Amino acid sequence: MRLIKTLAVVASLALPGAALAVQPDEMLADPAEEARAREISAGLRCLVCQNESIDESNASLARDLRILVRERITAGDTNEEAVDYIVARYGEFVLLRPTTGGWNWLLWGAGPLMFILALGLGIVYVGRRSKADAPTEAGLSDDERKRLEEILKS
Structure with missing residues (x-):
């Protein structure tokens, strides 16, 4: 009990x-x-x-x-x-549940709008990067190659 x-x-x-x-x-x-x-x-x-x-x-x-x-x-x-x-x-x-009228529409819509903007910018960036020419590495000049060989032999 x-x-x-x-x-x-x-x-x-x-x-x-x-x-x-x-x-x-x-x-x-x-x-x-x-x-x-x-x-x-x-x-x-x-x-x-x-x-x-x-x-x-x-x-x-x-x-x-x-x-x-x-x-x-x-x-x-x-x-x-x-x-x-x-x-x-x-x-x-x-108010625990603010109204969705007036300037509050800007606050309610800012999150999804920023997400869509970031997604669009990401797609454009990746698209341009894939179309860009790959960077080429310039080889050593004859003088640089000779100097490198001298350094490696010593």
Whole structure:
């Protein structure tokens, strides 16, 4: 029995918590609004951790953003309006999945474009190199040959 309790405690500590980093004092009373807040929070990046959503992060800035999301929801904002408000304050970097519009197309397309450019340049280089005349080695002049023989004989 003691082993089972120990394993249960270890398993509960090893598994990520269902509440993640959200503190009880942050939660909204209405379950539907809380679910909306969690949905929004899952798509927003913690500006401190950068690889976690604000829903997963324990950073104080993530907590402030979670509270801000809940304030916007209780103020009557839709999910899109709440996200737009936060993006207007913190920039698109706060989105875990940035948009593909505007100047972001340049960023999304730069990788494949550079690969295609490098591949084209490589093909042109190899093609020109294979068509180039092979370098010829000039033989030794008569004077050089005589000098070489003198050196080798001594």
